[in-house]
Amino acid sequence: MILDINPNQVGEGELTEEEQIYKENILDHYKNPHNFGSIDTATFRYKEFNPLCGDQIEIFLELDQSNKVKDVKFKGNGCAISQAAISMLTDSIKNKNIQELKKIKDEDVLTMLGIPIGIVRIKCALLGLKALHKSLEEFSDE
């Protein structure tokens, strides 16, 4: 035996099924992301970087005349968490108006993912939302 067990462990012990990050639907979105691609005629576009790893996401938004999301696409590469988050996020914003997009909170994305995200990986999870919100910065309500 190399080591004794230290009562002041850092981790919480074996992970339960619920605590596993890489659930089936996360991996599905990672391997087959929804809304992947680009829109040449995008109304707004923005590229955001994750300085932690250099990952990047570029988001393309096309709005209709009433400023609702007609189409959305994203490009970039990253880890399963960032890719699944942007894949789910883009699914959820179609037909929403700009005010609604601006109101999306960090917690909404974390709820969509439905997995425990630690302090280090939260930047990955929120990279897509950050890109979305930055893309809207030029838009003013008159």
Place this chain on the structure above:
Amino acid sequence: MLNNKLSLNLEKIRKDFVILNQKVHGHRLVYLDNASTSQKPIQVIEAINNYYQEYNANVHRGIYELSEKSTHQYELAHRKVAVFIGASFEEIIFTRGTTESINLLAYSLGQNLKPGDEIVLTQMEHHSNIVPWQEIAKRQSAQIKYIPITSEGELDLDAAKKIITDKTKIVSVAHVSNVLGTINPVKEIGQIAHNHNALFIVDGAQSVPNMAINVKEINCDFLAFSGHKMIGPTGIGVLYGKKDLLEKMSPFLYGGDMIREVSFQNSSWNCLPWKFEAGTPNIVGGIGLGIAIDYLKQIGMKEIEDYEKEITAYALKRLQTIEDLVIYGPKDPEKRIATISFNVKGIHAHDLATILDREGIAVRGGHHCAMPLMNLLGITASARASFYFYNTFEDVDALIEGIKKAKKVFKL
């Protein structure tokens, strides 16, 4: 059984590194991020404690027992570092770390650069040996050139001979790459630099912790390294410089302790090394680094180097058995240290690091502060496992099992 080819007394060593003796997520902690920062033995932690509990006082100022003791210990630490790398006492400047050491050089040497002068770096530098030079180059209208790397992840020496010319004033090179693990032929590069009267700087952040280093043998003009990567505290680092060069250089930071005489109009500088240590220094960090060096010397740097070669060979051999795993850098253990970057096809380095963490294994996932090199390799991130002398062959096995588990999770 702790080790197949036991050249170090690992059982005894691991008892000194109390932090390793814990469980993370229900698994034995396997710490493999030593290229980022190393763990500290109880001897270093106790030295820090003793300083604060028994003789905390400022150095070079108080005429009383406590200050005499702290001054003595702080200066002794400089001597220990000097002996450790084959330098003399005046040539050892304590800084915050490698980054500050290189900034000191960039600012102090940089002001002598003229438009058209050239600084030569390599394609495998850490950001800390690129960004300070970029800033100085902008200010002085100097040029930066990079020695390219081969497909094997080694420096192209033939190219270096063409890139370093009489226009070159400074050559600054990593002794060991923090991504590829490559050991660079610094002696040869130094010779080329000196043939053209350029100053030769070695970034020793990844070499000094793992190899026996002698600045006379390398014949570098400057050597920068960090205490925290060699079982010392954070916030303490070293700049070695040849005495005659340091004497000619102007200070980097100005203020207390670095002066000889100050009037309202003018000041003159203290003797070496204090000319470069302005303000109250990291006293306890310096003392802790001194104890860390005592510890390393007790084991022996040659012994550490030999043991790490064995663990490198074993890790490379086992990693290469995993399908769809790409290793960056030399495959020959003689040409590298035990810092191994790799990617598994279909798993992002971040995800791999997260899954390994759930198995109690700490590795780095990311760009390792070497984005230009990562671009060159055509990747944005890699996983990196870096071993130190307290790691065991069982740690390698744990890593291999962890990677296999990750592939299973990702259904690869």
